[in-house]
Amino acid sequence: MDLSNIKLNNITSDEVFQLIIEKIFENPIFSGGALLSIAGFFWYFVDWAWSIGQRLFRERYFTSLELTNENMTYRWVVNHINQNSKWETRNLSVESTLDENETGVTSLKHKFIPGLGNHYFYYKNRLVYFERTRDKRNVMVLDERGSSLSKRMETVTLSTYGGSIEFWRQFLDDASKECLDAMDKGLTIHVNRSDYWEESGAPRRKRAMETVILADGISESLHNDLKSFLTSASWYHDRGIPYRRGYLLYGPPGTGKSSFIAALASQFGYGIAMLSLTNKFLSDSELNYLLNNAPTKCFVILEDIDAAFKNREKVEDDEDKNTVDSSITLSGLLNAIDGIASSEERILFMTTNYKEHLDSAIIRPGRIDFQVYLGHCTPEMVKKMFKRFYENVSEENIEKFSEATSKFEKTFSPAELQKHLILYKDSPEAAIEHANDLI
Numbered sequence: 001m002d003l004s005n006i007k008l009n010n011i012t013s014d015e016v017f018q019l020i021i022e023k024i025f026e027n028p029i030f031s032g033g034a035l036l037s038i039a040g041f042f043w044y045f046v047d048w049a050w051s052i053g054q055r056l057f058r059e060r061y062f063t064s065l066e067l068t069n070e071n072m073t074y075r076w077v078v079n080h081i082n083q084n085s086k087w088e089t090r091n092l093s094v095e096s097t098l099d100e101n102e103t104g105v106t107s108l109k110h111k112f113i114p115g116l117g118n119h120y121f122y123y124k125n126r127l128v129y130f131e132r133t134r135d136k137r138n139v140m141v142l143d144e145r146g147s148s149l150s151k152r153m154e155t156v157t158l159s160t161y162g163g164s165i166e167f168w169r170q171f172l173d174d175a176s177k178e179c180l181d182a183m184d185k186g187l188t189i190h191v192n193r194s195d196y197w198e199e200s201g202a203p204r205r206k207r208a209m210e211t212v213i214l215a216d217g218i219s220e221s222l223h224n225d226l227k228s229f230l231t232s233a234s235w236y237h238d239r240g241i242p243y244r245r246g247y248l249l250y251g252p253p254g255t256g257k258s259s260f261i262a263a264l265a266s267q268f269g270y271g272i273a274m275l276s277l278t279n280k281f282l283s284d285s286e287l288n289y290l291l292n293n294a295p296t297k298c299f300v301i302l303e304d305i306d307a308a309f310k311n312r313e314k315v316e317d318d319e320d321k322n323t324v325d326s327s328i329t330l331s332g333l334l335n336a337i338d339g340i341a342s343s344e345e346r347i348l349f350m351t352t353n354y355k356e357h358l359d360s361a362i363i364r365p366g367r368i369d370f371q372v373y374l375g376h377c378t379p380e381m382v383k384k385m386f387k388r389f390y391e392n393v394s395e396e397n398i399e400k401f402s403e404a405t406s407k408f409e410k411t412f413s414p415a416e417l418q419k420h421l422i423l424y425k426d427s428p429e430a431a432i433e434h435a436n437d438l439i
């Protein structure tokens with residue numbers, strides 16, 4: 001039915017509509033509202049067209065790279081921008097870390113990184129736009145060494161006029177090289193926080209192998225075993241053997257167990273992941289997760305393993321057989337060590353002062369493949385340490401000190417010897433004269 005033909009009191013429907021519009025616009029409130037709506041709609045349209053235009057322009061003339069913090073490269077890229085580029089911004093965020101020097105003094109270090117929002121910087125004479133955004137979702141984030149943390153999801157989008165895949169590849173290569181070089185400068189220590197790994201402060205100074213004095217042949221034999229393992233990945237894979245190696249270092253306190261592991265890690269360019277078993281809040285499943293998701297290129301260390309477990313045969317009371325000082329069980333530990341048969345490399349070190357307290361299941365072959373005893377000082381070790389402490393010391397003084405210490409009825413550890421030599425660090429003669437204070 002055609003409504004324009006209907007007449008109401010001789011007025012057509014078109015005229016009625018026109019009248020209504022006129023009445024509305026006569027009213028200042030309605031007319032103002034209508035104009036505002038039209039302006040709003042128009043602004044929305046311009047905004048939409050602008051963003052579409054921008055996007056099309058960017059797609060046509062710009063190249064972009066998008067990264068989320070789930071990707072290991074994210075931190076490399078943010079660090080790279082930080083260190084090399086004169087990005088112009090007043091919008092900063094701060095990352096603080098606890099730094100511990102060799103003497104154990106801790107200090108707080110702050111690092112500024114570009115905050116959330118838009119920034120720009122120059123790379124290879126190109127202006128690069130950089131947008132950092134944060135999502136409400138939490139994701140598991142990998143740090144430089146591959147240890148995982150739960151964090152809010154972040155995205156960085158980098159774009160530049162022109163550019164090419166090669167340009168971005170070069171950018172990522174430069175960013176990763178810088179971080180890998182920095183990692184190589186120090187010994188990274190990771191510690192476990194319940195069910196995730198966390199880097200503990202800034203990387204420590206690497207320890208040279210020659211600074212750990214051991215009885216003849218020990219250092220070389222373990223070093224060679226590790227070297228052979230690290231170069232035999234395909235041998236293990238071809239035979240379907242899990243690519244793992246376990247080492248047990250045992251002996252009295254202060255004989256260099258931890259120092260030797262640190263020196264080996266430094267030598268092979270590895271970090272250290274210390275897993276404390278005496279943490280009351282650590283459960284079997286968390287232990288399993290931690291051991292099988294250790295940071296990449298790290299030696300995992302279970303220190304003083306005897307403190308958590310004692311030999312089942314030696315413990316009389318049935319209740320004490322499985323757990324002693326920690327909340328994890330022996331079977332939980334054994335399962336975690338055996339893990340799933342993954343092809344990933346894992347190098348596990350255990351240390352103890354009391355090997356005889358350990359359950360034989362912990363150190364059976366497959367779990368521990370190489371055992372080494374680090375003991376008190378032999379006369380040779382005393383000579384080597386004395387020589388290392390005093391530059392250009394005479395052979396005569398070395399002999400005198402060795403002779404003086406070899407008369408003792410009691411033996412002493414390298415840590416005790418180190419303490420004595422530090423006390424007389426400016427005078428080898430004084431160290432010889434007071435040699436008796438050592439015991």
Ligand SMILES: Nc1ncnc2c1ncn2[C@@H]1O[C@H](COP(=O)(O)OP(=O)(O)OP(=O)(O)O)[C@@H](O)[C@H]1O
Pocket residue numbers: 211212213214251252253254255256257258259260352353414415416418
């Ligand atoms: N064999 C060694 N050569 C050089 N220094 C050593 C040696 N053993 C111990 N030290 C020194 O003694 C200190 C303690 O050493 P370290 O922590 O490595 O001993 P440890 O055997 O792991 O002790 P613990 O069993 O108590 O954990 C360190 O400062 C280290 O430099």
